[in-house]
Amino acid sequence: MNTARxxxxxxxxxxxxxxxxxxxxxxxxxxxxxxxxEVVHTADGRELVLRGIEPGDVAAVQRCFKRLPPxxxxxxxxxxxxxxxxxxxxxxxxxxxxxxxxYALIDETVKPAELRGVxxxxxxxASNSAEFSVLVEREWTRIGLGAxxxxxxxxxxxxRGLDEIWGYVLMENRPMLQLCxxxxxxxxxxxxxxxxxxxxxxL
Numbered sequence: 001m002n003t004a005r006x007x008x009x010x011x012x013x014x015x016x017x018x019x020x021x022x023x024x025x026x027x028x029x030x031x032x033x034x035x036x037x038e039v040v041h042t043a044d045g046r047e048l049v050l051r052g053i054e055p056g057d058v059a060a061v062q063r064c065f066k067r068l069p070p071x072x073x074x075x076x077x078x079x080x081x082x083x084x085x086x087x088x089x090x091x092x093x094x095x096x097x098x099x100x101x102x103y104a105l106i107d108e109t110v111k112p113a114e115l116r117g118v119x120x121x122x123x124x125x126a127s128n129s130a131e132f133s134v135l136v137e138r139e140w141t142r143i144g145l146g147a148x149x150x151x152x153x154x155x156x157x158x159x160r161g162l163d164e165i166w167g168y169v170l171m172e173n174r175p176m177l178q179l180c181x182x183x184x185x186x187x188x189x190x191x192x193x194x195x196x197x198x199x200x201x202x203l
Contacts, residue, residue, distance in 0.1 A: 037051060038050045038051065040148065042140070042145065043144050046109075048116060049105070050104075050105055050148070051106065053092070053103065053118060055094050058087055060106070060115040065083070066083075078127075081111075102118060102119070102121075103152050117137060117140060117145045117146070117149060119134040119152060120153070129164040129166070130166070131165075131166055132150075132153050132167040133136055134149050134176065146179055150183065160187075164200055164201065166198060166199070167203060168198055169187075169194060169196070170196055177178065177197065
């Protein structure tokens, strides 16, 4: 990864980064507050707003969950769930900024505005590492949004001076495994869980 790009000077109407090598260059990201209202465009021309998740996003998070097919729910939460309880949705939207960061992709072309994707990290202070999770709504996949969210999470982890970012991915989730492979993650199978890999990236 020898091509650096200064994402702190990204224009407000930013296009998605064009290549994996450039997307994941080891450069610092803006602080979460700087992401308020950053407009991004997908590869097929749709427009979303990238910002930090907010307590007022609870209803949008729950609506997004209802639109997810069972397979996507299992990939994200690692088990089947028929609904997202209000208490869990509230917890996902009320983060502890010292230990978490979460970025939402908001579609403001519809009313009410809808959440189309979210990426987050949970920091383990003892190991100076962060666990990540990324979710993109099915109709908004394969147009660069997963890569965009991963870019933000990796950059935020570097900005915080963490040593590693890691996560669990089901082996059936080939798009995420391929994305993380391009980024430089190393995958190992979880003992006793033949369907799950743990992927890690040294920062």
